[in-house]
Amino acid sequence: MSRSDTRSLSALTIAGSDSGGGAGIQADLKTFAAHGVHGLSAMAALTAQHTRGVTAVHVPPVAFLRAQIDACFDDFRIGAVKLGMLANTEVITAVADALEHHQPSHIVLDPVMVATSGARLLEAEALDALRARLLPLATILTPNIPEAELLLGHPIDDDEAADAALVELLTLGARAMLLKGGHLQGPAEMVDRYNDGQRLAEFAHDRLEVEGHGAGCTLASAIAANLCLGMPLLAACEAATDYVHGALRHATRPGRSRVAVLDHFWQLRG
DSSP: OOHHHHSOOEEEEEEEEETTSSSHHHHHHHHHHHTTOEEEEEEEEEEEEETTEEEEEEOOOHHHHHHHHHHHHHHSOEEEEEEOOOOSHHHHHHHHHHHHHHOOSOEEEOOOOBOTTSOBOSOTTHHHHIIIIIGGGOSEEOOOHHHHHHHHTSOOOSHHHHHHHHHHHHTTSOSOEEEOOTTSOOSSEEEEEEEOSSOEEEEEEEOOSOOEESHHHHHHHHHHHHHHTTOOHHHHHHHHHHHHHHHHHTOBOOSSSSOEEOOTTGGGGO
């Protein structure tokens, strides 16, 4: 057996760090570990951040970002790449160039644009670059309602509009969509909508009275981890929504705000 055959698949996150540990690369790596998948990281941005907001953002040189990505692909069998906070056009272009070169099997794109606190995390002019360069590479796109509204350029106010948006989003280029429903006001259940052009599915969970930090990052990285474990895409998404719901149910408040941080290892605690 060759050396490459003995290595399990790793998951790579290319995203921003969260100094508060609740979102971003920190949440991604905890999610990978909770699924038994080796986690790799390439930092596209560094944030000064806690549960009350983002106070500063630093974007490293793109040459260094490319060096991180190349180093990961040079030594590991990468089963899936999760993309998170990519702050500007230059970063998006560098990431797209690297992914086109290395051609990973799966790319999970979480289009991080606005933090829970409301801080803008994607420069306005970078939206076109995200549409043009990253969406065509994505195995699946995982926007929440505000992110989908920015991508489509119109509001999504109710379930009917969300159903229509799911179809419209698929025309942007990604192979599949998972539209998160947490921001829609409605009944006791929260519904995430899936569309891969052939199959439509809905994943419903009880709406929890918790303001969670890092749920979107965790969902996308859980999908990536499940893909590394060999799950089909639809099953990977369904399992990821169940995992995030459990992590929210067990969330705690380590900071001074009402915002809770997910318990990424809740399944291991019995």
